Amino acid sequence: MVVAIQIPGGRTVPVESLFPRLEPLLPLVQKPIQYVGGELNSVVRDWDEADVRWCLMYPDAYEVGLPNQGVQILYEVLNEMAGVLAERTYSVWPDLEGLMREHGVPQFTVDAHRPVGAFDLFGVSFATELGYTNLLSALDLAGIPLSAADRDESHPVVVAGGHAAFNPEPIAEFVDAAVLGDGEEVVGAITEVVREWKREDRPGGRDELLRRLAVSGGVYVPRFYDVDYLPDGRIRRVAPNRSGVPYRVHKHTVSDLDDWPYPKAPLVPLAETVHERYSVEIFRGCTRGCRFCQAGMITRPVRERSITTIGDMVRGGVQASGFEEVGLLSLSSADHSEIGDIAKGLADRYEGSNVSLSLPSTRVDAFNVTLANELSRNGRRSGLTFAPEGGSERMRKVINKMVSEDDLIRTVATAYSNGWRQVKLYFMCGLPTETDEDVLAIADLAKRVIDTGRQAGGRGDIRCTVSIGAFVPKPHTPFQWAAQADWTTVDARLQKLRDAVRSDRRYGKAIGFRYHDGKPSIVEGLLSRGDRRVAAVIRRVWEDGGRFDGWSEYFSYDRWADACAEVFAGGPVSLDWYTTRERDSVEVLPWDHLDSGLDRDWLWEDWRDSVDEVEVDDCRWTPCYDCGVCPSMDTEIQIGPTGKKLLPLTPV
């Protein structure tokens, strides 16, 4: 099928499928199936019948990107809209990238193999900052100029979304716009603006389209904001440079998740991917207030999906996909007001079938074990995961993870005595105010867990795996001002911890130890809290061959460190300046003009409370403590119980 797009000057170029040109390259690459599309429930809509065309990207390999919920939801929402078409693209591995460059094949969508450059909008979802170099690869392969300033009307409007978009400043040069928060409703609003502008025959060109998006107040267009710096490197001021453009851009919040029961028909890949399951988000938001958790802070308030909608989605999604596993997702799934009834209802419905249920909850309490028991009716009791996050009681007060050591021990005792044989514990290293003792406390805790397990389980083959991640301070959290621990400190603490675990023979084999070194976290820290000056580093790293930074086999710390040294040479800022430096309350942070709803004063107080080891409660069950989100976003906590129960499924 040959269709045409308009480019300036009235010339038309046909938009053909790139597949005939891609096909001869596929036998030469690893896992070609990831590039051919054709997944069950994928859609190919007629190009000419759509007046607004979106290309959606998850900037990582297909095996990671395909299961991404955000992309799947928007793909379905957009394709259901009249006159709208959405296709997907993922990062291509270096083997194919090389061949595409050699043979002049541009970045393509997997649905109809159309060139990404031919779409109106190019929406890129960033779950992590480590996808930034992959964004540059995709833009470059698509023939889209890397700098937004160099683009014209023939190029798609590049829109960043996802959690990392809450501070898009490091990629501000490369994107035309960024959207904060829930995408379901705002993609429709953006689509309307583009449709209108195209219908009027593109008045004012690209600049006018971006202006219209910016004045809506819900789309951040970096080019309409100027950033000035102080001589010492800090930001002096961020201000709009165009009238009508708001000083602050706010995040989007879908109030009723029952109105948006997506994905309904999940994509079923032929290639193997990281998650082979149907996931239903059972609520969005979290109010537990863990201070390190960006996701918890920026998705407030809590909005539950009702038990009946969850039941309907599970039934429909399993039927539409043939998936065997159903995941009940959220930031803390055991906190749903009707989780007990949901778990029992679903377990009853699917008892004796091949459908297994999982609940990624790491809450440290006996109720969580009860839930896991319920959901494991169809399967084996292998491992349970708990996340105390901090090794010492003091550390847990700092991060506001309200779990006492006795809670944890009681919980694992319950788990082991219920037949669970393996317990996984998540911790972080490099937290604010942390000392060696705080980290070494993890070893004592793990040993107590094994002792408890041996007593409770009455057997020797008890195991406990300790998983440790390095802490990265994130924007829009109380730790946004904190100094990140340097990687040598993190690595040294992890080494001491490992020695402490290994030193005692009685536990040697029973305690597993998983951690990554601290270097990648420093780069993540740079990209998380960076400002517009970091763009030059990203570009330098990419030009130097940096790709797939989330993959240890591709990541190179030295490449990033060298690029920083080169780019920042002679100036006031540096890699350390962005990462290991503590900020004070008056410093203008690069994301201050982006409104997550959280009150800056409240965040600062919470940061001070944290250092004083003062905890804060969960506003779902205790009175509101004025974090600011509900009034500023005009939202409120939406929770049950509805009192409804799931009825048995009647076979059709």
Added chain:
Amino acid sequence: MARPQPDREADVPVQRLRIRYAKRGRLRFTSHRDFQRALERALRRAAVPMAFSGGFSPHPRVSYAGAAPTGSASEAEYVEIALAERVDPDRVRADLDASLSDGLDVLAVVEAVPGTPALPELLTGSVWEIVLPGLTEGDAAAAVRAFLAADRVEVERMTKKGMRRFDARAAVVRCEVSRASARALAESRGECAILRLVVRHGTPAVRPDDVLAGLRVVADLRPPSPPAVTRLRQGPLDEGTGEVLDPFASETRAARTT
């Protein structure tokens, strides 16, 4: 569709169905593992009452037979499934086809006649079509003549166990250069030669790429771009005529008599 509880005994199969499916178009890049996952999911989606094996992690009983390599298309792939309840094979064909992506197409489903040989024993030969873009019929014919004239043609292929060297000649029952059809010419966008190849299955299985490697060895034949390979038939090889017969012949006969 019920699955046995953990640690339960295996189901007793009450019916065995043999399935012929095609791997077409872009889905020719599906690997055998990819297909296995897709099929098992499609069986669930289509609610086919599979017989499950016993043990701790029961799995549906599916027997696969010699799959076409990743990147090769096929009109003749075979698989057998064991069922815990009797079903109508035509219904399974339609349901299963609807539950698989377009390009993995279920062509026929028959009930295995008790006593017929197992699939791997039936599938002793294949007919392949190899489209060689950018080559003339004449070049290809000369190379094929040289290949067929040789007693042995040693080729190498990387296998899971490392590099293997073996003879690609003996397994080739026939190899002809056929006139390129208009369709093939259009698809390869220019000149192309087409080989029609009949191979006997054996160990190691000689595949079209091995024969192509052989043509390179004997006549330095090098197609300028990757060839398009399709398995056209698979079944019992008639050594007398060099024809590959229909592996569902007894089932078709049985269906006719009932």
